Structure formats: C-alpha cells, structure tokens
Amino acid sequence: DGGITQSPKYLFRKEGQNVTLSCEQNLNHDAMYWYRQDPGQGLRLIYYSQIVNDFQKGDIAEGYSVSREKKESFPLTVTSAQKNPTAFYLCASSIYGVNTEAFFGQGTRLTVV
Amino acid sequence: GDSVTQMEGPVTLSEEAFLTINCTYTATGYPSLFWYVQYPGEGLQLLLKATKADDKGSNKGFEATYRKETTSFHLEKGSVQVSDSAVYFCALSPSRGSSNTGKLIFGQGTTLQVKP
Numbered sequence: 196d197g198g199i200t201q202s203p204k205y206l207f208r209k210e211g212q213n214v215t216l217s218c219e220q221n222l223n224h225d226a227m228y229w230y231r232q233d234p235g236q237g238l239r240l241i242y243y244s245q246i247v248n249d250f251q252k253g254d255i256a257e258g259y260s261v262s263r264e265k266k267e268s269f270p271l272t273v274t275s276a277q278k279n280p281t282a283f284y285l286c287a288s289s290i291y292g293v294n295t296e297a298f299f300g301q302g303t304r305l306t307v308v
Numbered sequence: 309g310d311s312v313t314q315m316e317g318p319v320t321l322s323e324e325a326f327l328t329i330n331c332t333y334t335a336t337g338y339p340s341l342f343w344y345v346q347y348p349g350e351g352l353q354l355l356l357k358a359t360k361a362d363d364k365g366s367n368k369g370f371e372a373t374y375r376k377e378t379t380s381f382h383l384e385k386g387s388v389q390v391s392d393s394a395v396y397f398c399a400l401s402p403s404r405g406s407s408n409t410g411k412l413i414f415g416q417g418t419t420l421q422v423k424p
Binding site for chain 2: 201228235238243245291296297299301
C-alpha cells in the first residue's frame, strides 16, 4: 500500500534533549512537509522540501532542523532550542508543482517530560 | 499574501441536521481548493477538492463549490451523522506566480460535533 508512515506515534522527551521524528513515503512524491499542530489550533508549517538535498524554512522553523538525503525520507529533529516542543507533528507529501493536494501521515505526538 | 479563513467552531448539530462550514480565501490567480478532515488523534485526510472556478467537489455526501466571485469554498452536507464528528480544514494550493507556490495554506480548522 502506498502512503506516508510516521514513527513513533507517541514520543516522550526530557527537557534539553534532541529528538528525531521519522517520516517515510512510498508515493514517489517530490515534495514533503512538516507541520505542527497545537490543541484547538490549525497547522503551522515548520519546514518543506520540494526536491532531494534542498529544503526551505516555513513559518516556525526556529528550534527545528531537517534533512532530505533521500526522496522517500524527511526526518525532523526537534532540538533543545525549541522552547515549547510539546505538540502533534504531521508530515505530508505531494507531487511537486502548483495546485496539488497533500497526503498526510498519522502524526507523532511529542511530549516533553 | 495567500490565506484561508474558516468560521470558528465548535459547531454542534443534531444527527440529520444540515451542515455548512464557511471558508473564504485570499489568493492571486487561480489556486486549487481543498477540504480535509481530521479524526481524533489522526492525520488529515483529503475529503474533496476543486481546481477551477465553478467546480464542485463532492465525497461521502459532502459538497463544496469553488466560487471565484465571492472567493469562497463552503462545505455542506445535507444530513450529518455522529460519525462525521471531526475537525474540518479548508486549504488552498497557490497557483503559479504566488510567493507561496509549493506550499499548502490551511485555515484554522472547525470542530464539528454531531449529537445523536
């Protein structure tokens, strides 16, 4: 089955630690995205990548980093510099270009303890 | 710049009631428009889409018409069920020439609660 897989579904992190969220897709999509969702709020774009080895900051990139070494994979690292990392993180992918819809993974819920 | 505005929720309806969730947008050119649905603890699923003016997207009894003249894409369903309880997001994919090309712009989401 084609789709986007995020892992893990739940993640706990101690303050001051970096943590990496995985996102893999087998849809052969060029573009991939990371969004953050806080309770009762919409989606905020963290980073996006339209091609391998290239990515751009979204609206709230501070305290996060990404890599895009393979077309299928777009991991997100939440660093210790992120002041309030507890949130629901969503990865998405799409065909590169205009007027295209995105397909989403099931999300990772990160909690700082 | 490109943006999407949705009606604030939560929206609470009784089963079999008529649903409207308003969505208006600001964008250059001719963006594509989408409605996504999110069930508790899950990711977003594409519900329907429209790629040009006057297009009507439909799926699972939900409909939305791309109205260029009013820059709107309101979601409607004639008879809601308890299982429709979820958060609904309106979104747009900017057209070529926008500074946001390649991104998907989301509204804030509207929570729908349907009571038996």
